[in-house]
Amino acid sequence: MKAKKPGPPGKPLEPTRVCYRCGVEKPIEEFSRSMQRASGYQGTCKVCIYERRKELAEGKPSPSRIPKSVPGSTYRPTRKQLTPTRVCTRCKIERLTEEFPIDRSAFSGRKAICKMCYAEYRRLRYEREPHYMMKHFLRSHYGLTVEQLEEMKAAQQGRCAICKKEARLVIDHNHTTGQVRNLLCTGCNTLLGLAYESKDHLLSAIAYLEKWNTEQK
Secondary structure (H helix, E strand, C coil), X not given: CCCCCCCCCCCCCCCEEECCCCCCEEEHHHEEECCCCCCCEEEEEHHHHHHHHHHHHCCCCCCCCCCCCCCCCCCCCCHHHCCCEEECCCCCCEEEXXXXXXXCCCCCCECCCCHHXXXXXXXXXXXXXXXXXXXXXXXXXXXXXXXXXXXXXXXXXXXXXXXXXXXXXXXXXXXXXXXXXXXXXXXXHXXXXXXXXXXXXXXXHHHHHHHHHHHHC
């Protein structure tokens, strides 16, 4: 008799388990190996996987999991099966699902509070902490704080690091490494982007301008 393969380190090997799709308890050997699973085996048995692939090939897919009414089911409704209305957790009013903001991180695809309550929440948040959105943007995109940004502006005296003009400044960074460089005006920052941040492109442009400026003289 063939020996059982051990599961992942530190995880006990189950002698049997219930298939997510057919709901039948089967020996662990009837499940395919999967190192991504804590148990070391897939949740669907080999027979169901074969049947599922066959149905997909024939263009007649069936539900990937057994209905909720079957004992042992781990069924969860898909987003399309959610109710057309829901109750806002803040104002406690039942509203249409479309009246809730989209939230791709939530299973339902919508936030738990309605759009009106969410707008009020954002307004109060802004009054309480005006720089919240800027803090989040700087931290997530550049790893900077508002204080560090102000220090950079003061060090450059509010002037662009390239053209030295006083203007609205934006953060320039290396798109490959993510390293923050200096603050530039919108025009100079766009210039670097259109030149693909290539030294050769910029030197070629300088040579082109010098050539035509000399000929015009």
